[in-house]
Amino acid sequence: MTDPRNMIELWRGDLRESWHCGHAVVCDERGEVVAAWGDPDATIYPRSSCKMMQALPMVEAGIRLPTERLALACASHQGAPVHVEKVRAWLADLGLGDDDLLCGTEVSRDKDLKLRMIREGESPCQVHNNCSGKHAGFLTFAQHLNAGPDYVDPDHPVQRAVRDAHEDLTGMDSPGFGIDGCSAPNFATSVHGLARAMACFAAAREGQGARGDAMARLRDAMCLHPDLVAGETRACTDLMRAMGGRVAVKTGAEAVFVAMLPEQRLGVALKVVDGATRASEAAITALLVHLGVLDATHPAARRYLDAPILNRAGLEVGRVRAAEGFPI
Amino acid sequence: MTDPRNMIELWRGDLRESWHCGHAVVCDERGEVVAAWGDPDATIYPRSSCKMMQALPMVEAGIRLPTERLALACASHQGAPVHVEKVRAWLADLGLGDDDLLCGTEVSRDKDLKLRMIREGESPCQVHNNCSGKHAGFLTFAQHLNAGPDYVDPDHPVQRAVRDAHEDLTGMDSPGFGIDGCSAPNFATSVHGLARAMACFAAAREGQGARGDAMARLRDAMCLHPDLVAGETRACTDLMRAMGGRVAVKTGAEAVFVAMLPEQRLGVALKVVDGATRASEAAITALLVHLGVLDATHPAARRYLDAPILNRAGLEVGRVRAAEGFPI
Numbered sequence: 001m002t003d004p005r006n007m008i009e010l011w012r013g014d015l016r017e018s019w020h021c022g023h024a025v026v027c028d029e030r031g032e033v034v035a036a037w038g039d040p041d042a043t044i045y046p047r048s049s050c051k052m053m054q055a056l057p058m059v060e061a062g063i064r065l066p067t068e069r070l071a072l073a074c075a076s077h078q079g080a081p082v083h084v085e086k087v088r089a090w091l092a093d094l095g096l097g098d099d100d101l102l103c104g105t106e107v108s109r110d111k112d113l114k115l116r117m118i119r120e121g122e123s124p125c126q127v128h129n130n131c132s133g134k135h136a137g138f139l140t141f142a143q144h145l146n147a148g149p150d151y152v153d154p155d156h157p158v159q160r161a162v163r164d165a166h167e168d169l170t171g172m173d174s175p176g177f178g179i180d181g182c183s184a185p186n187f188a189t190s191v192h193g194l195a196r197a198m199a200c201f202a203a204a205r206e207g208q209g210a211r212g213d214a215m216a217r218l219r220d221a222m223c224l225h226p227d228l229v230a231g232e233t234r235a236c237t238d239l240m241r242a243m244g245g246r247v248a249v250k251t252g253a254e255a256v257f258v259a260m261l262p263e264q265r266l267g268v269a270l271k272v273v274d275g276a277t278r279a280s281e282a283a284i285t286a287l288l289v290h291l292g293v294l295d296a297t298h299p300a301a302r303r304y305l306d307a308p309i310l311n312r313a314g315l316e317v318g319r320v321r322a323a324e325g326f327p328i
Numbered sequence: 329m330t331d332p333r334n335m336i337e338l339w340r341g342d343l344r345e346s347w348h349c350g351h352a353v354v355c356d357e358r359g360e361v362v363a364a365w366g367d368p369d370a371t372i373y374p375r376s377s378c379k380m381m382q383a384l385p386m387v388e389a390g391i392r393l394p395t396e397r398l399a400l401a402c403a404s405h406q407g408a409p410v411h412v413e414k415v416r417a418w419l420a421d422l423g424l425g426d427d428d429l430l431c432g433t434e435v436s437r438d439k440d441l442k443l444r445m446i447r448e449g450e451s452p453c454q455v456h457n458n459c460s461g462k463h464a465g466f467l468t469f470a471q472h473l474n475a476g477p478d479y480v481d482p483d484h485p486v487q488r489a490v491r492d493a494h495e496d497l498t499g500m501d502s503p504g505f506g507i508d509g510c511s512a513p514n515f516a517t518s519v520h521g522l523a524r525a526m527a528c529f530a531a532a533r534e535g536q537g538a539r540g541d542a543m544a545r546l547r548d549a550m551c552l553h554p555d556l557v558a559g560e561t562r563a564c565t566d567l568m569r570a571m572g573g574r575v576a577v578k579t580g581a582e583a584v585f586v587a588m589l590p591e592q593r594l595g596v597a598l599k600v601v602d603g604a605t606r607a608s609e610a611a612i613t614a615l616l617v618h619l620g621v622l623d624a625t626h627p628a629a630r631r632y633l634d635a636p637i638l639n640r641a642g643l644e645v646g647r648v649r650a651a652e653g654f655p656i
Binding site: 010012013014015017018019020021043044045102103104105106115118119129175176177178179180181182183188254255273274275276279311312313314315317318 | 338340341342343345346347348349371372373430431432433434443446447457503504505506507508509510511516582583601602603604607639640641642643645646
């Protein structure tokens with residue numbers, strides 16, 4: 001077992017104040033490791049970074065959805081009005097409503113909506129949960145299968161199909177699952193396994209069978225709707241826009257981040273071991289620059305890497321930097 | 329240089345999902361290391377954990393303040409009404425107001441006040457900043473010295489006195505300073521140096537000179553007013569209450585935590601290298617239990633260590649635990 005690699009550092013004055021270690025893998029479509037940092041075999045929960053895998057069985061089963069709904073199924077959206085309205089409309093089309101979701105309520109992360117709801121005394125609903133699009137997808141597939149309403153049960157046909165797809169794409173049996181923030185099972189894999197799955201998505205092309213079609217459609221829907229995958233000021237949206245929709249990226253809780261590079265047919269997965277999002281965002285930015293798909297001087301890149309740390313008076317007091325030698 | 333030590337782990341299902349490494353030292357009043365984990369010589373910024381050292385020159389100069397104001401000078405309070413009102417009254421007694429503070433504005437971290445201010449369209453002031461008590465102390469000392477208004481300038485007499493006290497108590501020259509979130513200089517030291525300073529505070533007794541008097545009064549004021557040092561639901565307040573006011577503890581940004589144990593005449597300092605507060609809170613809890621001053625089964629202890637992780641539906645999905653062998 002290789003130790004995690006120092007990836008991201010916070011400097012204040014002349015001192016490295018804090019730093020973040022992790023594992024990362026770049027993988028090709030055959031499942032071969034092209035580059036790795038830390039331990040490729042480290043076992044992780046992908047968390048929300050694998051939502052496109054959780055949506056895959058639904059699309060592969062032949063359910064046709066508009067690209068906006070495919071993007072929302074893969075999203076950790078911030079519960080902005082655009083997300084909430086589209087998920088509500090999707091549920092209505094299924095003949096369902098907020099109470100049929102099992103993800104739990106979450107305060108909207110959209111600043112304006114959050115403030116408006118506080119001012120008007122409104123309580124958050126399950127559609128505001130960042131996973132509500134994924135759950136609308138689960139409900140769509142459950143309805144298609146004529147399966148029961150407890151679609152987050154690990155033995156429910158929806159989750160059994162998710163596990164099968166997950167193990168196929170990662171190329172390994174999942175060593176187990178944890179229960180995610182939204183109550184769905186989240187199947188563990190290795191960093192290498194997750195990168196391999198992302199390479200499969202990157203290399204997928206329509207016209208090569210139901211699975212390839214489904215993977216290409218989900219990936220392309222993410223690239224087409226970066227605003228639906230996360231939201232304004234969020235890393236996934238910022239970075240996908242900066243790359244002009246040519247690369248799909250997705251964050252996951254506890255500092256997981258993945259990328260799918262269709263032109264290069266490469267997949268990327270990383271996990272910062274301490275779970276800090278500020279570090280996973282900086283690390284994926286560094287890797288995308290390293291792989292030649294993101295301009296290091298783009299304002300979006302500079303928001304996450306080599307970014308100034310401002311204090312409460314607005315003074316620059318430090319910097320977020322890549323550790324020496326990472327990722328080169 | 330010793331590597332940081334794995335201290336705190338997050339488990340989800342059967343998998344260790346994330347973990348946190350750090351340095352910690354327990355020190356006696358002679359400056360001897362009683363116990364250490366990781367690298368005692370690691371250089372750190374104490375951040376807000378050293379506010380009692382920043383208040384020390386003011387008290388040592390003979391300025392007499394009520395214990396509530398001494399506690400506020402050492403506080404990272406959450407801008408609850410009780411904190412805001414007391415700092416406002418203090419400033420008024422100095423003939424000063426919010427505009428004389430240099431800490432910057434901060435949204436109150438008190439949930440009810442924050443919501444009320446949003447509903448009523450009120451903007452946060454500098455008194456809401458968690459450091460406003462420290463800054464009221466700086467202003468008090470600056471006025472006493474007839475010094476200028478830019479009291480956060482590292483060359484200002486207030487900050488020169490802070491640096492002198494800091495270097496005396498840590499037993500080492502500071503290798504430099506960073507600018508803190510509140511714009512004051514924050515002098516670097518080693519984990520050992522910070523623990524040594526905390527042991528000096530722990531061992532201080534009134535009647536042994538101006539410095540000893542001042543250290544004892546600041547430490548006792550923290551123990552007497554745990555609600556003013558942080559606030560409801562905050563670790564410093566919870567833990568000091570759980571220990572019946574017999575131990576003073578203080579958090580600092582980027583995962584620093586210190587403790588002063590007067591009965592044992594011991595000081596504790598720790599830094600989690602990735603800067604995660606969830607880990608520094610759990611680690612100081614583990615050390616306080618280890619040192620015999622906190623009951624591991626006390627609800628406050630269980631809030632930070634061996635604490636359940638609940639998801640958005642309220643299900644327990646994981647645990648925050650001490651790493652195997654830490655701290656024993």
